[in-house]
Amino acid sequence: MTGTVYLVGAGPGDPGLLTLRGAELLRGADVVVYDRLVSGELLDFAPPWAELVYAGKAPAQAAIDQGSINALLVDRAREGKVVVRLKGGDPFVFGRGGEEALACAAAGVPFEVVPGVTSAVAAPAFAGIPVTHRGIAASVAVVTASGAAGTDVDLEPAARSADTLVVLMAAGRLRAVCDALMRSGRATTEPAALIQWASTKNQRTLTAPLGDIAAAAQEAKMGAPATLVVGKVVDLSSRLAWFDPGLYARTAPAVSAPA
Numbered sequence: 001m002t003g004t005v006y007l008v009g010a011g012p013g014d015p016g017l018l019t020l021r022g023a024e025l026l027r028g029a030d031v032v033v034y035d036r037l038v039s040g041e042l043l044d045f046a047p048p049w050a051e052l053v054y055a056g057k058a059p060a061q062a063a064i065d066q067g068s069i070n071a072l073l074v075d076r077a078r079e080g081k082v083v084v085r086l087k088g089g090d091p092f093v094f095g096r097g098g099e100e101a102l103a104c105a106a107a108g109v110p111f112e113v114v115p116g117v118t119s120a121v122a123a124p125a126f127a128g129i130p131v132t133h134r135g136i137a138a139s140v141a142v143v144t145a146s147g148a149a150g151t152d153v154d155l156e157p158a159a160r161s162a163d164t165l166v167v168l169m170a171a172g173r174l175r176a177v178c179d180a181l182m183r184s185g186r187a188t189t190e191p192a193a194l195i196q197w198a199s200t201k202n203q204r205t206l207t208a209p210l211g212d213i214a215a216a217a218q219e220a221k222m223g224a225p226a227t228l229v230v231g232k233v234v235d236l237s238s239r240l241a242w243f244d245p246g247l248y249a250r251t252a253p254a255v256s257a258p259a
């Protein structure tokens with residue numbers, strides 16, 4: 001019997017943001033193939049006998065290339081195994097989950113997609129920035145700063161049409177991204193935020209006008225993984241920044257029976 005490949009979103013970093021379905025599948029996994037940005041604590045959900053395969057993915061390098069990852073998922077499933085492909089954020093948001101699903105489909109291997117909490121929404125949320133807000137932003141575009149094979153992406157259509165812009169994979173080319181957005185009509189004075197390591201104890205947030213944020217980020221030595229947010233909603237963070245990485249304990253409030 002062929003096994004199944006589960007493409008599971010691990011969320012942005014905090015293990016508490018894995019879905020219940022994701023946790024349930026990890027508990028029953030024979031094989032877990034995981035990415036660099038996946039919290040190590042999530043691997044503890046897998047049984048001790050599960051095969052754990054690190055699939056790398058630092059910017060511009062990969063421990064295993066995409067073709068080999070696809071082949072591994074298909075091969076293990078054909079051995080009848082329960083294969084969990086654990087991916088940062090959501091598997092279908094700039095995670096190449098679509099390619100892995102296509103490989104399974106082409107091989108006739110059953111697969112399931114378990115959506116995750118994407119950093120495109122979670123990173124702003126952990127900085128107190130709602131990506132939409134009544135009267136302030138009625139649309140949001142999620143774009144990548146880096147296309148296939150590291151090519152530039154045309155940011156203009158998104159920059160011209162969406163109130164809020166969320167740019168992933170921007171850290172390494174922040175100046176070029178900000179310049180492109182300003183050339184596309186975004187004001188140099190528009191509020192912007194860069195959020196690094198969102199939802200973890202290492203979270204850092206930088207806010208500055210779009211025209212200044214690249215220099216400020218360089219000064220602050222903020223690198224990957226970071227998410228750039230551009231738009232009026234960023235101003236809300238001065239009142240809504242709720243997350244204190246130093247104090248954050250991942251414990252839920254105690255449950256007591258109603259009196």
Ligand code: SAH
Pocket residue numbers: 011012013037087088089090091092093094095117118119120123167168169170195196197198199200224225226227228
């Ligand atoms: N599938 C993932 C995105 C993968 S691309 C998702 O849905 O979140 C990797 C990019 O995601 C990084 O370059 C960065 O822009 C963003 N990212 C991932 N984790 C992050 C984090 N904890 N804080 C801020 N940005 C993060």
